[in-house]
Amino acid sequence: MKKWALFVILLMGSCGPDPIPDPEGANLVAPENLNSCTTASRISSTESQVDFQWNAALYADSYEVIVNNRITKEQFNLSTNLLKGSLVLPSGAPYSWFVRSKSTLTPIITNSEIWQFYLEGTPAESYFPFPATLLFPEHESEINLNYNGSVLFQWEGNDLDNDIVSYSVYLGTDFDQLELMKEGILISQTSLDLNANTLYFWQVVTLDQSQNQSFSEIFSFQTN
Numbered sequence: 001m002k003k004w005a006l007f008v009i010l011l012m013g014s015c016g017p018d019p020i021p022d023p024e025g026a027n028l029v030a031p032e033n034l035n036s037c038t039t040a041s042r043i044s045s046t047e048s049q050v051d052f053q054w055n056a057a058l059y060a061d062s063y064e065v066i067v068n069n070r071i072t073k074e075q076f077n078l079s080t081n082l083l084k085g086s087l088v089l090p091s092g093a094p095y096s097w098f099v100r101s102k103s104t105l106t107p108i109i110t111n112s113e114i115w116q117f118y119l120e121g122t123p124a125e126s127y128f129p130f131p132a133t134l135l136f137p138e139h140e141s142e143i144n145l146n147y148n149g150s151v152l153f154q155w156e157g158n159d160l161d162n163d164i165v166s167y168s169v170y171l172g173t174d175f176d177q178l179e180l181m182k183e184g185i186l187i188s189q190t191s192l193d194l195n196a197n198t199l200y201f202w203q204v205v206t207l208d209q210s211q212n213q214s215f216s217e218i219f220s221f222q223t224n
Contacts, residue, residue, distance in 0.1 A: 022108040023060035023101035029053040031097075031117040034130060034158045040091075040119060048091045048119055052099075053084045054112065060101035067097040070116070070131045070214060092121025094130050094214065118160055126210035129159035132167065132188070134204065137221035144224050145196055151223070154189045155204045155216065163209040170203045175218060178203055198223050 030053045031037040040048040052065050065078040065085055071093045078085045089095065099112040116130050135154040137143050145151060157164050167185040170178035171192065178201060182190055194200065200223065204216040 020103075020105045021059045022106060023103045023110050024058040025110045026057040026060070026063060026099040026101050026112045027055040028097075028099065028112055028115050029055060031115070033115040033117070035117055036127075036160055037117045037119050042091075043088055046091055046121070047088050048121075049086050049088050050119060051084065051086050052078070052097065054099050056083055057099075057101040057110070057112075059105075060103055060110075062102045062104075064100040064102065065097065066100065067095055070094045070096055071128065089119055090121075091119050094118050094128050096131075116158075126163065126208060126212055127160040128212045129157065129164055129206040129208045129214045131214040132157045132204040132206050132216040134202070134216055134219050137200075137202070137219065139217075139219040140221070142222045142224060145194060148193075149196075150191045150193050152189060152191050153202065153204075157188055157204075157206050159206070159208055161208065165207050165209055168205040168207070170205065172201055173199060175201050175220075178218070194223055196223050 030039065031050065037050055040050045042048050062079065062081045067076040067087060067089065069090065076087050076089060078087055094116060096114050096116045098114045101110045118127055132155040135156060137151065143151060153169060157167065166183065167188065168183040169181050169185065169190055171181045172178040181192055199220060201218050201220050203218045206214045
C-alpha cells in the first residue's frame with residue numbers, strides 16, 4: 001500500500017503545466033524583397049502610404065512592424081494584432097523592414113527575416129543602391145584566420161538599376177572610427193589581413209554610376 005501511495009505522489013508531482021511555446025517568426029509577403037514598391041499610395045510629393053502584409057506566425061497574438069530608412073536611418077514602427085498594416089513614409093529612398101512576433105503568454109519575441117524595398121518618389125534618373133547585405137564574417141561571430149593571417153570578407157549588393165560601380169570596405173576596432181581599407185572593389189568579396197585575438201567592426205559602402213552611395217549595417221566579429 002505504501003508503494004502504491006508513493007507511486008501516486010510521484011506521478012502527480014510529474015504532471016505539471018505544459019511549457020508555453022515561443023512565438024514563431026512571421027513570413028513576410030509585401031512589399032516584395034529587393035524590389036520597387038509599386039502598391040504604395042501617393043500622399044504628397046514627398047510621402048507615400050505603404051501597405052505591409054505578412055502571414056500568421058504560430059503562437060503569436062500580436063505583431064510589431066519595424067521599418068528603417070536606409071539613407072536617413074529614421075525608424076518607423078507599427079503595432080497590430082492583424083496580419084497587415086500601413087505606414088506613411090518619405091518617398092525616394094530604400095527601406096528595410098521586418099516583423100516581430102509577440103505573445104501575451106511569454107516575454108519572448110521572435111523576429112522575421114529582414115526584407116528591403118525601394119519607395120519611389122518623383123521620377124529620377126537613378127535609384128539608390130540597396131545597402132549591402134553582409135554575409136561573412138557574420139555579426140558577433142568568432143572566426144579563425146586563414147593560414148596567411150587573412151580573412152575573406154563577403155557580402156551581397158543589389159540595385160534596381162543594376163548599375164553598381166564598386167564597393168568600399170571599412171574596418172576597425174572602434175565602432176565609431178572605422179577606416180577605409182579598400183575601395184573600388186568590383187566584386188562582392190575581398191581579402192584583408194587581420195590580427196588574431198581582436199574584436200573588429202566592418203561595413204560596406206556601395207557606389208552606383210550616378211555616385212549614389214548606400215551604407216550597410218556595421219557588424220562585429222572576433223578573431224581567434
